[in-house]
Amino acid sequence: MNPTDSTQRVVSPTTSRRSFLSMAAVAGLAAATPVRSIAQAAAQADFRTTSRAAAAKTPIRVTQLAPNVHLLQGYGGNMAVQTGPDGKVLIDSSYMPAAPRILAALDSISKDPAATLINSHWHVDHVDGNQPMHEAGFRILAHSKTRERLMTPQSIALLHVSLPAYPAAAWPVTTFDQSLTLWRNGDQLTLAHYAPAHTDTDIYIHFPNANVLHVADIWFNGVYPLIDESSGGNIDGMIAASAHALNLADAQTKIIPGHGPLGTRAQLVGYHAMLSTVRDRVATLKKSGLTEAEVVARKPTASLDAQWGKGGMTPDVFTGIVYRTVRV
Numbered sequence: 001m002n003p004t005d006s007t008q009r010v011v012s013p014t015t016s017r018r019s020f021l022s023m024a025a026v027a028g029l030a031a032a033t034p035v036r037s038i039a040q041a042a043a044q045a046d047f048r049t050t051s052r053a054a055a056a057k058t059p060i061r062v063t064q065l066a067p068n069v070h071l072l073q074g075y076g077g078n079m080a081v082q083t084g085p086d087g088k089v090l091i092d093s094s095y096m097p098a099a100p101r102i103l104a105a106l107d108s109i110s111k112d113p114a115a116t117l118i119n120s121h122w123h124v125d126h127v128d129g130n131q132p133m134h135e136a137g138f139r140i141l142a143h144s145k146t147r148e149r150l151m152t153p154q155s156i157a158l159l160h161v162s163l164p165a166y167p168a169a170a171w172p173v174t175t176f177d178q179s180l181t182l183w184r185n186g187d188q189l190t191l192a193h194y195a196p197a198h199t200d201t202d203i204y205i206h207f208p209n210a211n212v213l214h215v216a217d218i219w220f221n222g223v224y225p226l227i228d229e230s231s232g233g234n235i236d237g238m239i240a241a242s243a244h245a246l247n248l249a250d251a252q253t254k255i256i257p258g259h260g261p262l263g264t265r266a267q268l269v270g271y272h273a274m275l276s277t278v279r280d281r282v283a284t285l286k287k288s289g290l291t292e293a294e295v296v297a298r299k300p301t302a303s304l305d306a307q308w309g310k311g312g313m314t315p316d317v318f319t320g321i322v323y324r325t326v327r328v
């Protein structure tokens, strides 16, 4: 599945794919679980505590994508680092207890100093390590709404998760609204905000010279994605954002999804087509006047479930998200 010219280095022993879709897995969404029991299980557990405990035990896998760009995968969302004389530029910080392993992995890649941590969006599995990374010398950069959300208590309704505000050391100190260019380490990093898709804070980070693109959680590679409707996420935005990402990529681009294995443009084309198909099927049923429960019962994703229904949102949960957020 991964491009064959990537070299992979394992920093410490790992069980591959264990951490895939950690948010969903912890909430019990990875298995084919009825919605009601998901809600009960998630409500009973302190989501962040459970996730942090798992992250503390998960090794960080490092994969080289370009001469000075590496992919880092642990328990939270996929991370990446660009290295060079301008200092390290890191994308996302996983969960707080993963910080020692992430810092060790970064040190094994190069001795360049810490410079910038970019948050791809506000979700806990991408920002919980902000404070230790800040203390290690990274200055945090993100979309302005990511800063707003980290400064105030948040919730993810679908997962029944409530999160307190983060302390100031975890807040982005540089923010932007539309787009930003960083000239670093021989590349022209382009950061830009998507219209609300997975949340209202999602950005992509493009390394055109390295031909690497981190697309954030608008892409869960290979599975039905989580769309956080309580943070402004919606299916139409997900489709538009994946189309936007496709326009930035060519056949050789190494595309980092928020979750799942490193991807190719061809795989993102398939994901975009899947999202569009589900959207159209659900929109047609919703327009005909059916309720959410009636549409879920019709199993509009049935023909797609063998390929997309394992490891992410269950078909029924995903159909419900699409029903609630689709514009008809």
Ligand SMILES: [Zn+2]
Residues within 6 Å of the ligand: 023, 076, 077, 123, 125, 126, 217, 258, 259
């Ligand atoms: Zn995520």
Ligand SMILES: [Zn+2]
Residues within 6 Å of the ligand: 121, 123, 198, 217, 258
């Ligand atoms: Zn997310």
